[in-house]
Structure formats: structure tokens, C-alpha cells
Amino acid sequence: MRGGSAVQEPLPAQGATRMAIDIVRAENLEHALELLARDGAQARPLAGGTDLMLRLRAGRLAARTLVSIADLSDLAYVREQADRVELGALTRVADLITHPVYSREFPAGARAARDFASPQIRNRGTLGGNVGNASPAADNVPPLITFGATVTLQSKRGSRSMPLEDFFEGPGRTRAAPDEMIVGFQVPKRPGAFQFFAKFGSRNANVISIASAALLLRLDGETVREARVAYGCCAPVPLRARRVESYLSGQRLDERLIAGVREAVLGDIKPIDDVRGSRRYKELLVINATEDALRGALESVRKAA
Ligand SMILES: Cc1cc2nc3c(=O)[nH]c(=O)nc-3n(C[C@H](O)[C@H](O)[C@H](O)COP(=O)(O)OP(=O)(O)OC[C@H]3O[C@@H](n4cnc5c(N)ncnc54)[C@H](O)[C@@H]3O)c2cc1C
Numbered sequence: 001m002r003g004g005s006a007v008q009e010p011l012p013a014q015g016a017t018r019m020a021i022d023i024v025r026a027e028n029l030e031h032a033l034e035l036l037a038r039d040g041a042q043a044r045p046l047a048g049g050t051d052l053m054l055r056l057r058a059g060r061l062a063a064r065t066l067v068s069i070a071d072l073s074d075l076a077y078v079r080e081q082a083d084r085v086e087l088g089a090l091t092r093v094a095d096l097i098t099h100p101v102y103s104r105e106f107p108a109g110a111r112a113a114r115d116f117a118s119p120q121i122r123n124r125g126t127l128g129g130n131v132g133n134a135s136p137a138a139d140n141v142p143p144l145i146t147f148g149a150t151v152t153l154q155s156k157r158g159s160r161s162m163p164l165e166d167f168f169e170g171p172g173r174t175r176a177a178p179d180e181m182i183v184g185f186q187v188p189k190r191p192g193a194f195q196f197f198a199k200f201g202s203r204n205a206n207v208i209s210i211a212s213a214a215l216l217l218r219l220d221g222e223t224v225r226e227a228r229v230a231y232g233c234c235a236p237v238p239l240r241a242r243r244v245e246s247y248l249s250g251q252r253l254d255e256r257l258i259a260g261v262r263e264a265v266l267g268d269i270k271p272i273d274d275v276r277g278s279r280r281y282k283e284l285l286v287i288n289a290t291e292d293a294l295r296g297a298l299e300s301v302r303k304a305a
Pocket of ligand 1: 044045046047048049050051052053054069089090093115116117118121124125126127128129130131132133134137138139140176180181182183206207208209
């Protein structure tokens, strides 16, 4: 399939119909953007395929053309700049665990990558695919939101960036136009900030989250100067928890503050009952995770004092 040639792949969809789908291997970014512009809403970027192929086979997604971007190795990078780290859309989840810069600057992000799926899926699945899939359960997203990451989209018309939390419209839906592709992420460095990520599943490995929580706290002694908080599986999109953030910001981090955080969490989240867990269970998971994170932060400042 090199050189942009197309193959036709009959995919059996659930419900007995068979769809013929062209899979075209893009030679470079320009070629990929041309193909997306040509086929519009009928086309989809295909990165590792760990989400896309399952959704197509289950008949949960319609597409006429899959634009394979797997050969665009220029988009697989972790680059360190003075004030930020740049991540390419084709960076594999496995690389987020082992890359020395990402794991040093963003231990909570590396933790999310470590808790993600299985080695096979981590070696195939990409960061761009995890974000592009727009699942409220995407594990890499809550920590990236707390770091203040922006996502960069490119099309033949140009490029634009937006805060990651603004990228999602609903389950499986993003603000990317059909001719736009995610090319990368800019993640501001957060030196000295306390970072936390916890994922809850029905077992320890290879499992989609029931809920997840990420926190980033910038502390001045025991005072919270800045709080950024995000939850997975608690709303139709990965959720930035602004009530929790404003409840914590500027406050003294003590047991009284920690005891009161549950009301702020409940004000932010809207989990649903589903096959993975009840609304109430998810509420308890993220309340407990938030309290644990705050206690961990307090303990670490006290140890350092
Ligand atoms: C067994 C199993 C376990 C899993 N466990 C987890 C888990 O623990 N945590 C978790 O978060 N996910 C999990 N997943 C989901 C999946 O592996 C991840 O979402 C993965 O990161 C998707 O990346 P991909 O490269 O395979 O994306 P693909 O499947 O290729 O694409 C996914 C979606 O993103 C779009 N897309 C891909 N790249 C781009 C781009 N550059 N620009 C715009 N759109 C793009 C595609 O068009 C498609 O809609 C699991 C999946 C499986 C099969």
C-alpha cells in the first residue's frame, strides 16, 4: 500500500451488511491532508487502528476512506523546549512511559500511559488516536488537561491550536473539521508542581477506566496557588473540574479543606450508570481519589519543609 495506493477492505459490520472501505496510505503529511480534504466527512485518519477498526467492525462508525497516517514518522516525537514539551500525534503510548523527558516533567502523564491497556495496545496505539477517539475514558487526556496542554490541528487551509479541554464535543465527537488532523500537542512544563493520576478499573491491567482523576497543584508552603483538576468517565467528555479548582485555589491545604472538597467534586461531575459502574460508584471513586491526592500533596510539602 505504499506510494498512496489504495486497497479495498471489506469489513463485516455487525448486522450482516458489509462495507467496502478504501484504505489509502499517506506518504507524508501533505498527502494525508490532501486525502482528508478530498473525501471530507467520508474520510478518517487511521493511526494505530486500536479504536478505529473495532468501531468500524461493530458498525458504530461509517467511513468510505481510511487515510493511514502510520508512515508519517515525522509526527512521532517527544521534543523538549525551554518552557514546554512538544508531543507528536503519532507518539505511541508506550513511548510516553519510557521517554526520559516526558516521565521527568510529567510523572502523572507517564503513570497514565503505564496504566493504559496492555503492552501490545500501548505499542500500537498513539496519543493522537487516544485524543481523536474522544472517549470520556481516554486515559492520557485528564493529566494532559491538568498540565495545560494545547492540541494543534492542521489542514490544507492552515493550522490552529486550542486548549485540550475545549477540543471535545461529546463521546466520539471533536471540534476538528473533517479535513483537519491532529498533528501534535504543546505541554507547558510545570516545575515543582505536585502531580497526581489515578485510574480505576475492574482489574489492574488491560481495562477501560470506570473513572479516572488527575490533579496538578502549585503550592506555596501549604497554600494552594494554582489547582488544575480533570476527571475521566464523569461526563460525556473528559472533564476539567473548574468548581474543584476554584474551591482549592488560594486556600490553605489542610484537613478542613480536604473534608469539604466532595461538594465541589459533586458540583462538577455528571457520571452515568453504565456497564462499567454505577453513577454513585464513580462519584465515590473520584471523591476518594481527589481526597487522596490532596493528602499526598500535603504530606509531600510537610516532608520537604
Ligand atoms: C484491548 C484494548 C484496550 C484498551 N485500553 C485502553 C485504556 O486502558 N485506556 C485508553 O485510554 N484507551 C484504551 N483503548 C483504546 C485505544 O487503544 C486508544 O484510544 C489508542 O490510543 C487509540 O490510538 P490509535 O492510534 O490506535 O487510534 P486509531 O484507532 O487509529 O484512531 C482512533 C480515532 O482517532 C482518530 N485519529 C487517529 N489519529 C488521529 C489524528 N492524528 N488526528 C485526528 N484524528 C485521529 C481516528 O480517525 C479514530 O476516529 C484500548 C483499546 C483496546 C482494543
